[in-house]
Amino acid sequence: MAASETIGAAARERATDYLAKRHRFRLAEALPWLIAIAVFFIFPTRMTFGSQVLVMVMFALSLDLILGYAGIVTLGHAAFFGVGAYTVGLAAARLDWTEPISGLFAAAIAAGLVGFVTGWFLLRYRGLTLLMLTLATAILLQETGNLRSDISGGYDGLPGLTFKPLLGVFDYDLYGHVYYLYVLAVLAVVFYVVRRIVYSPFGQALTGIRENVRRMHAIGSPVHRRLVTVYTIAAAIAGVAGALFTQTNAYVTLTVFDFDNSAKVMVMLILGGTGRLYGAFVGAAVYMVLEDYFSKLSPTFWQFGIGLMLVLAVLFAPRGILGLFERVGSYLAERKRS
Amino acid sequence: MTAALQVEKLNRAFGALPVTRDVDLTLERGARRALIGPNGAGKTTLVNLITGVLKPHSGRVLLNGEDITASSQAARARRGLARTFQINQLFRGLTVLENLCMTVGERDGHCDNLWRSAGSKREVIDEAIGYLDSLRLTDDALKLVRELPYGRQRLVEIAIALAQKPRVLLLDEPAAGVPSSESHLILDVVAALDPDIAVLIIEHDMDVVFRFAKEITVLVQGAVFTQGTPDEIMNNEQVRAVYLGQEGHRGGHHG
Numbered sequence: 001m002a003a004s005e006t007i008g009a010a011a012r013e014r015a016t017d018y019l020a021k022r023h024r025f026r027l028a029e030a031l032p033w034l035i036a037i038a039v040f041f042i043f044p045t046r047m048t049f050g051s052q053v054l055v056m057v058m059f060a061l062s063l064d065l066i067l068g069y070a071g072i073v074t075l076g077h078a079a080f081f082g083v084g085a086y087t088v089g090l091a092a093a094r095l096d097w098t099e100p101i102s103g104l105f106a107a108a109i110a111a112g113l114v115g116f117v118t119g120w121f122l123l124r125y126r127g128l129t130l131l132m133l134t135l136a137t138a139i140l141l142q143e144t145g146n147l148r149s150d151i152s153g154g155y156d157g158l159p160g161l162t163f164k165p166l167l168g169v170f171d172y173d174l175y176g177h178v179y180y181l182y183v184l185a186v187l188a189v190v191f192y193v194v195r196r197i198v199y200s201p202f203g204q205a206l207t208g209i210r211e212n213v214r215r216m217h218a219i220g221s222p223v224h225r226r227l228v229t230v231y232t233i234a235a236a237i238a239g240v241a242g243a244l245f246t247q248t249n250a251y252v253t254l255t256v257f258d259f260d261n262s263a264k265v266m267v268m269l270i271l272g273g274t275g276r277l278y279g280a281f282v283g284a285a286v287y288m289v290l291e292d293y294f295s296k297l298s299p300t301f302w303q304f305g306i307g308l309m310l311v312l313a314v315l316f317a318p319r320g321i322l323g324l325f326e327r328v329g330s331y332l333a334e335r336k337r338s
Numbered sequence: 339m340t341a342a343l344q345v346e347k348l349n350r351a352f353g354a355l356p357v358t359r360d361v362d363l364t365l366e367r368g369a370r371r372a373l374i375g376p377n378g379a380g381k382t383t384l385v386n387l388i389t390g391v392l393k394p395h396s397g398r399v400l401l402n403g404e405d406i407t408a409s410s411q412a413a414r415a416r417r418g419l420a421r422t423f424q425i426n427q428l429f430r431g432l433t434v435l436e437n438l439c440m441t442v443g444e445r446d447g448h449c450d451n452l453w454r455s456a457g458s459k460r461e462v463i464d465e466a467i468g469y470l471d472s473l474r475l476t477d478d479a480l481k482l483v484r485e486l487p488y489g490r491q492r493l494v495e496i497a498i499a500l501a502q503k504p505r506v507l508l509l510d511e512p513a514a515g516v517p518s519s520e521s522h523l524i525l526d527v528v529a530a531l532d533p534d535i536a537v538l539i540i541e542h543d544m545d546v547v548f549r550f551a552k553e554i555t556v557l558v559q560g561a562v563f564t565q566g567t568p569d570e571i572m573n574n575e576q577v578r579a580v581y582l583g584q585e586g587h588r589g590g591h592h593g
Contacts, residue, residue, distance in 0.1 A: 015476070020457040
């Protein structure tokens, strides 16, 4: 009896420990950030491309929050990216509001608002219905922009935007060094927020909704409210990513609302691994670097390379690149034990 | 004294087929009532109507005297109405411990918090482990639910219901699908439930019903056929004819 009680106590201890320490930063988590900083020093001429990668990481991260954690499948996430992109674009072109950081906040609020309103209506549905409705949301926004091309600039876009120097000091430079560090800093802040949310009790509830929504209802979870909340947050973050996109490129066109954009970010996330935070980093970076490489290798057939990569990923890494690493890791651990 | 749960003249049809007909049912505080009836009698439908998964076409459901007929499923759960499902409804990709912490967290409103870490509330974890202890699940705390054998998953199902601290508990065939070598553990747990909780159990195994229940309601074709004490039901010729008589060739595959 005494022996079994000590075993029970040990199991209790282990279980408590696991939950109490799960959210702590691990050393390996520094790796992507170190790489991002190393890139700054190693590829000083590729900073514009680097900034684009970081923007897509942020976009994919916002999708991970709703797709990977809450299990909301959407094909219209570009809607929020686009709202953010156009918020700073229109503010700069039409209102002469060119201060970059306040622009990010405006973009987050605008995109979050659109997320809140559409989410309130759409998140009663699931599966294919939801898929179609999210897709329709992005198309409606795109067509609204097209309808008022006198304001939005239509598919020709808003070219030649200029923004004030960052913090009033750091001006835009030819190679985009300043913007790279700027985007990286914003990404770090956003990532911290997302990480807090994911490990919070609210984040737990999101995984519950993903795993079994019937059970969530049965234990009294206000499922709709939770989904609208996370959808709004994800929309705001996607909006910030869109705003950074406009600021780094100094132009924006209605193609940001394209289905292509929604699909691409989902492919990136799935390639990296959903529901893992860092899947967004790995997926966006691998996808964009390969896309860049293939398009230089063969400007006409580069999409073949992307297609091949996706087939290989589906065959050998169905849970994404990070999922593959995990599997290899646990396989090695298993072998070591036996 | 107001009843813990009161169902009044509940009606529901699927298309032209009435599945619940004028059902009246009362659970006093601490009640131990079994709901029996042949397959297709509408037992699970009744549970779904009481818990709000389905809306009745007419009739009322009262929880501690309050009309909850229009309330959502989640609102009913928050007022102390818990259930287990006939087929497990668990967070299969999460650990057993997380399944319990989630339930405690949602019950106490912790899950509205987006900022602090889920593991920082020690009392939530301790309480969750307490439920695991009582069902001898502690050793499996860090295993994913889907890695557990079905019988142990069934215990998690019950642990979740207990973690809701319900005042009314509806058990839909708690031992279904569990090998008889393990079902006694589940039935012990059911027998040892807090005497303050009103319990309604749907069960096919008559041994369990007669051991556990102080009152029995017999449902036939969506309507209450009769109710009474186990002795009354056992000696009721009509009940034997429509239901108990079938037990012979039903052949214990439920128990």
